[in-house]
Amino acid sequence: MSVKASAKLHAANKAAHEPAPSILEELAAKAAATAGMQPSMLDRRNLKQTLKRRMEITKHHNPETYLDLYRLSTEEQSNFLEGILNNETSFFRDTTVFAELARWTAAWFSINTRPMRILSAPCSTGEEPYSIAAMLEQAGIPLECFSIDALDLSASAIEQAQTAIYNGLSLRNIPQPEQSGFLERAPKGWRVKQHLRTHIQFRQANLLDPNALDPQSYDLICSRNLMIYQTTEARRCMAETLAGALVPGGRLVLGAADWGRDLDEFFRLEEPVNSFALRLREPEPEPSKPQKPQIRGPQKRTNSPQTTVNLSKKNVVKTALRTSEQLADVTALYRTALEAYLRAEEREAERLCRQTLYLEGDHLPSLELLAKIHRPHASGRMQLALHARLKRHRTAAERCA
Numbered sequence: 001m002s003v004k005a006s007a008k009l010h011a012a013n014k015a016a017h018e019p020a021p022s023i024l025e026e027l028a029a030k031a032a033a034t035a036g037m038q039p040s041m042l043d044r045r046n047l048k049q050t051l052k053r054r055m056e057i058t059k060h061h062n063p064e065t066y067l068d069l070y071r072l073s074t075e076e077q078s079n080f081l082e083g084i085l086n087n088e089t090s091f092f093r094d095t096t097v098f099a100e101l102a103r104w105t106a107a108w109f110s111i112n113t114r115p116m117r118i119l120s121a122p123c124s125t126g127e128e129p130y131s132i133a134a135m136l137e138q139a140g141i142p143l144e145c146f147s148i149d150a151l152d153l154s155a156s157a158i159e160q161a162q163t164a165i166y167n168g169l170s171l172r173n174i175p176q177p178e179q180s181g182f183l184e185r186a187p188k189g190w191r192v193k194q195h196l197r198t199h200i201q202f203r204q205a206n207l208l209d210p211n212a213l214d215p216q217s218y219d220l221i222c223s224r225n226l227m228i229y230q231t232t233e234a235r236r237c238m239a240e241t242l243a244g245a246l247v248p249g250g251r252l253v254l255g256a257a258d259w260g261r262d263l264d265e266f267f268r269l270e271e272p273v274n275s276f277a278l279r280l281r282e283p284e285p286e287p288s289k290p291q292k293p294q295i296r297g298p299q300k301r302t303n304s305p306q307t308t309v310n311l312s313k314k315n316v317v318k319t320a321l322r323t324s325e326q327l328a329d330v331t332a333l334y335r336t337a338l339e340a341y342l343r344a345e346e347r348e349a350e351r352l353c354r355q356t357l358y359l360e361g362d363h364l365p366s367l368e369l370l371a372k373i374h375r376p377h378a379s380g381r382m383q384l385a386l387h388a389r390l391k392r393h394r395t396a397a398e399r400c401a
Contacts, residue, residue: 019051019063031081036208036234050083087157089124092131092173102135116146119218121207122226123150126161127170133196134182143199151205158202164192207238213245221246224255228358239266252278257358260351334366346373
């Protein structure tokens with residue numbers, strides 16, 4: 001057989017085993033529904049790789065026969081979901097967040113005598129809960145003064161976390177592991193020291209389960225970089241679960257891309273750093289007794305926030321019409337965000353912008369739209385942060401032009 005004929009045969013065989021788009025869509029939809037994720041947030045290449053891996057393990061030679069197994073077997077559905085979950089993390093991920101956690105926990109221990117109860121969920125492969133324990137120990141907090149629960153949907157991630165052995169990217173924020181104080185040499189890398197390993201309780205759980213957490217059981221909850229992937233319904237369900245598990249006066253720490261004003265029903269935003277610290281929203285105070293109206297002089301009329309938003313929307317519409325030819329080049333998430341904004345669905349538009357920026361941090365159109373959404377509502381600190389980020393990315397874009 002000639003080289004050309006062999007190449008054609010190889011290409012034909014590869015095409016025969018290439019999954020049809022409808023198969024990938026069904027696999028993604030079912031897996032995403034279990035985790036409360038949006039199918040559009042799943043990486044298509046990862047889906048294909050997971051499908052190929054599962055076909056090899058289950059000895060199915062084409063996607064169609066594997067799909068039949070997948071539809072019938074809840075165990076295989078769980079195995080497939082395990083393959084597509086993103087468990088990439090590291091020790092002390094986002095150092096400014098841990099600096100803020102150190103500040104807040106120090107303030108908490110200064111006014112409380114009981115042990116602090118902490119939750120890390122999702123905990124992935126364990127780097128976050130071990131980092132929290134190490135942070136508290138390095139601050140001089142005795143182990144008996146805090147307890148940590150660590151939950152994740154992935155059984156394999158929990159299993160790896162319990163081994164407490166790490167290498168590679170997990171250690172990228174620890175230049176000298178031997179000097180960290182909480183790691184020791186192991187045959188296959190570095191291992192968290194015994195006294196910290198036995199102090200953290202790991203278990204598999206789905207935060208979409210309303211019974212996953214006990215009521216008012218945690219003073220500090222870290223749940224970073226999960227809500228960014230979730231549907232509107234799943235975000236609300238998870239927010240309700242976390243709000244029920246948080247002690248009044250406690251804190252919920254989310255990732256910077258997780259927060260959205262759809263959480264205002266349950267939480268009040270604290271000052272953001274690289275993530276968002278939230279506390280429970282307190283009940284509205286009882287209305288005071290009506291007072292005798294006072295006669296005042298004429299007041300200067302100012303535009304209400306809604307007026308500002310409407311004026312801003314007109315500008316966005318004009319800009320969108322002028323740049324309609326470029327819309328084909330932006331991500332599908334941004335297009336959906338822009339459409340939601342033009343329909344006055346600001347919360348949905350904000351959430352979609354944050355998802356776009358999470359996936360592509362220098363996506364200037366999403367950043368500009370997010371700034372327009374925030375302008376009437378954001379604190380001065382947040383507006384300064386957004387303005388600085390916009391200026392930085394605009395300068396970078398001009399240099400590339």
